[in-house]
Amino acid sequence: VPELPEVETVRKTLQDLILQKTVRDIDVFYDRIIRRNTPQEFKSILEGRTITDIGRYGKYLLIHFDDITLVSHLRMEGKFYYKEADNPKEKHEHIIFYFTNGMTLRYHDTRKFGTMDIVQTNDLYSEKSPLSNLGLEPFDKRATVTYFQQKIRNKRIPVKGILLDQTILTGLGNIYVDEVLFLSHLHPETKATELTKLDIKNILLNSTKVLNKAIKLGGTTIRSYTSSLGVTGRFQNELYVHMRKGEKCKVCNTEIVKSKVVGRGTYICPKCQKPTR
Numbered sequence: 001v002p003e004l005p006e007v008e009t010v011r012k013t014l015q016d017l018i019l020q021k022t023v024r025d026i027d028v029f030y031d032r033i034i035r036r037n038t039p040q041e042f043k044s045i046l047e048g049r050t051i052t053d054i055g056r057y058g059k060y061l062l063i064h065f066d067d068i069t070l071v072s073h074l075r076m077e078g079k080f081y082y083k084e085a086d087n088p089k090e091k092h093e094h095i096i097f098y099f100t101n102g103m104t105l106r107y108h109d110t111r112k113f114g115t116m117d118i119v120q121t122n123d124l125y126s127e128k129s130p131l132s133n134l135g136l137e138p139f140d141k142r143a144t145v146t147y148f149q150q151k152i153r154n155k156r157i158p159v160k161g162i163l164l165d166q167t168i169l170t171g172l173g174n175i176y177v178d179e180v181l182f183l184s185h186l187h188p189e190t191k192a193t194e195l196t197k198l199d200i201k202n203i204l205l206n207s208t209k210v211l212n213k214a215i216k217l218g219g220t221t222i223r224s225y226t227s228s229l230g231v232t233g234r235f236q237n238e239l240y241v242h243m244r245k246g247e248k249c250k251v252c253n254t255e256i257v258k259s260k261v262v263g264r265g266t267y268i269c270p271k272c273q274k275p276t277r
């Protein structure tokens with residue numbers, strides 16, 4: 001599952017490949033990826049337009065065409081491929097953008113959970129946009145202890161659930177939440193109401209640290225997810241707990257254990273992350 005750092009890797013790669021390319025034609029083979037328009041509208045809005053910038057917010061990719069933005073979420077398995085137009089269509093390629101330079105951008109998605117929405121660029125952060133309910137990214141200057149406290153007020157769920165909730169902070173998924181909780185010495189079952197100011201400070205600091213480092217290393221390549229564009233992340237070598245069940249903690253040499261918290265596979269060091277402190 002691509003998380004923020006992996007989406008950032010895709011963004012940077014796309015930036016090098018498709019910036020300033022003009023869409024000549026679009027083929028839509030699976031309609032339901034496009035949520036707000038019919039395939040016909042989708043084509044007629046984007047055909048003839050030039051890509052002016054590629055952005056990202058949380059795990060959303062933002063392909064800007066000046067005043068129009070294509071908001072793409074890769075979900076479980078979504079990938080983009082950049083290929084010559086005469087390459088045969090592969091089974092899971094659901095949307096193909098043909099550029100005037102003879103190349104194509106192909107959206108490939110074995111699970112078909114990915115989404116694309118066309119939004120007016122001016123409305124990107126308004127209620128008309130899929131981004132409207134998202135919280136701040138951890139590296140946003142406005143993501144302060146006070147902001148976080150306000151967002152978790154009255155929430156009685158474990159901190160793991162808090163960090164996975166994209167309306168509080170956006171951009172942390174299962175891998176990075178485990179790492180942030182380890183670095184913050186917090187047990188994932190700790191109730192939101194039990195978090196001290198210092199805990200929150202640590203969470204924000206470590207979220208920024210972990211995400212920035214993962215971005216620098218091109219993300220994490222676990223199991224089948226490799227960014228389609230030939231980029232393999234290297235952050236998996238830096239993980240302290242996630243996917244390290246049975247290995248020794250790099251800090252205290254205790255064995256890493258796996259359990260389920262808020263329904264997700266969760267890795268902790270039982271010594272560094274005690275339930276009661």
Ligand SMILES: [Zn+2]
Pocket residue numbers: 249250251252253254269270271272273
């Ligand atoms: Zn430890």
